[in-house]
Amino acid sequence: MLVIRCPWCGERAETEFNYGGEADIVRPTDAEHLSDREWGDYVFMRKNTLGLHREQWVHSHGCRRWFVAERDTRTYQFKSYEKLGAHAMEKS
Amino acid sequence: MSQSCRLPHGGRVQRSAPVRFFFNDKPYDGLAGDTLASALIANGVHFVARSWKYHRPRGIVAAGVEEPNALVQLETGAYTIPNARATEIELYEGLRATSVNARPDIEHDRMAVARYFSRFIAAGFYYKTFMWPRAWWPKYEERIRDAAGLGTVPDTLDPDRYEKTHAHCDVLIVGAGPAGLAAAVAAGRTGARVILVDNQPEPGGSLLWSTDTLGGEPAGQWIRRVTDELATMPEVCVLPRTTAFGYQDHNLVTACERLTDHLPLQQRAGVRERLWKIRARRVVLATGAHERPLVFGNNDLPGVMLASAVCTYINHYGALPGRQAVVFTNNDSGYQAALDLKRNGAQVVVVDPRTRSGSGLSMRAEQAGIRIIQQAVIEHAVGGTRVSGVRLQGHGARLPAGTESLSCDLLVMAGGWNPVIHLYAQSGGKPRWCDQRACFVPDVQVQPQISVGAANGDFSLAQALSGGVRAGIEASAQCDFADVSGKAPAAWATHASTESPILPIWSIGSGKAATRGPKQFIDYQNDVSVSDIHLAVREGYRSIEHVKRYTAMGFGTDQGKLGNINGMAVLAGVLGQSISETGTTTFRPNYTPVSFGTIAGRELGDMFDPIRKTYLYEWHVAHGAVFEDVGNWKRARHYPRPGEDMDAAVARECLAVRHSVGLLDYSTLGKIDVRGPDSVTFLNRIYPNLWDKLKPGRCRYGLMLDENGMILDDGVNLRLAEQHFLVSTTTGGAARVMSWMERWLQTEWPDLKVYLTSITDQYATATVAGPNARKVLQKVCQDINFDKEAFPFMGFKEGTIDGVFVRILRVSFSGELSYEVYMPANLGQHVWNLLMAAGEEFGITPYGTEAMHVLRAEKGFIIVGQDTDGSMTPLDLGMGGMVSKAKDCLGKRSLSRSDTASPHRKQLVGLLPSDPTCVLPEGGQILNAPSTAAIAAMQGHVTSSYMSPILQRSIALAVIKDGLNRMEQEVTIPLPDGRFAQARICSPVFYDPEGARQNVD
Amino acid sequence: MWTELDQETPLVGLGHPPGGFTHGQLGSVLLAELPFVELTNLRGEPGSPGFLAAVLDSIGSELPTTPNTVATSADCCAMWLAPNEWLLRSTGAQPTDLARRLDAALGRQFFAATDQSSGYSVIRLSGPHARAVLAKGSPLDLHPRAFGVGQCAQTLHFKTSVLLRRLDLAGQEAWEVIVRRSFADYAVRIMLDAMEEYLGPGVAPGSSSH
């Protein structure tokens, strides 16, 4: 069980969180003009990174904030955390 | 029975406290403070088990957790524990244990013949033999299990209580031997939060019977002083009888505390075992070392024992394992056992492959008059159910005359030491082979931990103490607890002694010679011998991980604690490579077996998963409701009256709604308060339909899609005010929808000014449905005008019932005139009671979820998750019209992908069975009619199926390929009993297709 | 018109004593339900001009902006839930209609005030074993060095979410546990079970129905 640092609440047990998969996937704003393949890439295709992976987590049993973490998929060590949203702050 | 091998004095057993116990149904006496193993040895019992594969006689080899042989079935019935290690069972009054793997008993084991066939059942035997025919596999399995099985699983419910707890500390120390105690006292004095776990009943480890002095103090006195000091430290927690069995990610160590196993059965109460989930900022591993056996012919005979075990039995338990001993040692450790044996009156001969070294212990042995045969090894042992002698061979020299054979009743092995690196390796560390010490030692640290003492390959007492102190201070400092000057413990001086280096011997005879003659065992528990490793290599296996699996080495309940390193070394030898190149197998949790009870803890039965209850749960119980689980909720399914079965109760409840009025607890629906200036924009992006035009005071149905265009959830939404909505979700989807919407807001649309607040629990809901619904509400609610025109369908109003704030929606999931009443849950029961009373004159009938399902199915209303399954689009449901062309929304683009836009997808339709009494099975496969073929193309499946009381016939909803174009066609549904039902495709709306009934006056 | 007596708490299944359900002993561990506490969920942007001041004006309490802390005033305790979310717990004897007062005070601001008085159960756990009981269900470090008075935290209690607040009860260790209504029966039953080893053997209270 990992320890994950919520950018708001600090270090908490993994059981308080839910995983959201790869970060930085931006929803296309011109969906109607995308080919089936381009749209399919957005919906389904993920990097499956070996090594440092930027991913989304949510502190579901805590402050319910989503945030982005950088985790090494080989060692499960977290390298950084950052807040999301309109008032996002620099890396903690 | 007398304790014939109990020494007259010494040891930590309580001589004034005899304990009666039973082994293989024979009564014996032991002493308080004994383990089952030490008590058996005190009684001269060595033959205690039979091996797993060959059923060879086996004896007690070790004195601790690493014991591979002395496995017993402890107690019977509900309290039985299979494969308990006799070396770890603290003796208690009335203990009963029997040998495992021997039927009918250990002396007359009917599988004992197996050992005579042993050359036919070498490694890989099971893989090769029990292959064909396939249909016989279950029979093979039964026979193999019968022949091979170790303990017996209990067949009754475990009556014991198991708990779990979380714990946090700055410094966790595993092991309370000299290194661990030194670390604990050093860390404790800094003020850090310290947890010290130890698997023994009392701290001290090997010091408990040591003759060493520490800082001039006898070992026992030192232990007392240190543990007394730890007891005064409020932030130090010492957990005896606690085994750290797993080193997980991010410095989480899992440990099992045994609280009652040392007590007689009838004295046990409360918690038997507690699982500790310890999150430590720093971990100090002071887990000690296990002595290695030596590998020679028949090294598995009862009476063959580790030197350290011999010392432990003599010094800790006052039990003498033999009177005529041969000590086979390749390092100085064996000499301690020789000295201890000699001191207690045994005859001792030492066999040492090394040349005379003059080291401290060997000189003491010589001075004590012990005969030492240098440059010799034991070729094999002889004996039946106990060792009776050994055959020697020279090792770089000829044997002295007359020493080819020696007789003995105890054969002591000292093959060197293996640091207990299991937890280090589980933490992600890769152990390193140290040639000088001939063992694997911890190398680079991966998690914040450090190994000290024997666990680090530092085998001397002085190293253990100084390493422990240093680790305790450093670990605390890393947690910002400074060593306050002068408080650090002094380095306790110990007696130094010269040692001569180990001469590793991994098996007797090299190459083919090692595979001939009596078997040389590596893994006692799984009967893996040197010849099995040779065989594995001959058959092409090279990797230690493959050899392990082929030979089953290390597969037993002991996980190869004793034998694995010898096995790796033997493999290295056969492959002609170094041990370092060969490497170790993977060390995985759990270090020792953990009971299922401990893993389950208290989360059993009704506490296994949360049971969510509505405001009306107790009322439902009082009114005879039968419940069904929906998500975590308990929902009232129906309320059978005396003599009614479920069908009758559901029919009565349905007809009450259709003919007069019914009342439903609808509180489990998810409710989300959506508020903010961008609420409309937000809902427009979430839902396929448009929300701009919905006026405050009105409701609208919404379907929610995932990005793949599939239906995620649905519900009726209310516009409370210009910038304020109430979104409802399905019962099971509430949490999912809330986090789905919150995620989009936070991650993708942070510019939208919208707040979401769950109000599912705040508001209770009661649905009043049926032609008399209006009349019931009019009686209890005076401040709302319920007239048809003033309060139209899909509208809602706020008012009061007996002063309680209520929000009433005119919506219908039954097709009848129907109102949903929302009220604060603390007053829900009160309002419900008023509704029941007001409806009495109309025969108001509480109805459950089953009637609700029938009523909605009669109207063709879907349930997300029942009629849809994550592969259904709005187009498939015939609801394509809901998808607004004027805007984008989640999942919309997916609806025009080639597959989702195809007209030949499965679509929602109704089915009318040709036999109106036949209720089709939900999930039943749909075939083109006519069909009775064994294999036929599946056209779809039945999603909902009920007997309709109002139509007096069975109805069903189904999804069928191209279904909307197949109206009136016949299909076939195979039934579980082998028959085939026929049905006709029709509209999913079976009742009141014009929708006239909710318009009743 | 309804009266106090017509209300039911989420723990009605454990009996319905006036003053709330209790079990245990203060010398060991004592669980006490605090019935009908007025709770209000408040959302708003602390950085938005005038928001904090308007709230202070309306309820007489600061809103804590440090995560997992509590601000208290004469009749209200504001607990941080998220950077733009608080739970306001009235501490007076009478309901103060906080949600409506906030609606009136915040007017055109971007905010949401939601009455949750029926949405949660409020429980107090006190006594020397209180922390050990909570530690069975929560992965959070509850040691006073990590979790002191003036702090609150949302975490797990076995398989449900709870909001914990450390109380200062005249030196006595005490915690307030706030749990969603529909999970309250489960949360309290499993908490009573966790208390059992400190209270000695005996039948846990409440009917184990169905």
Ligand SMILES: [Zn+2]
């Ligand atoms: Zn958080």
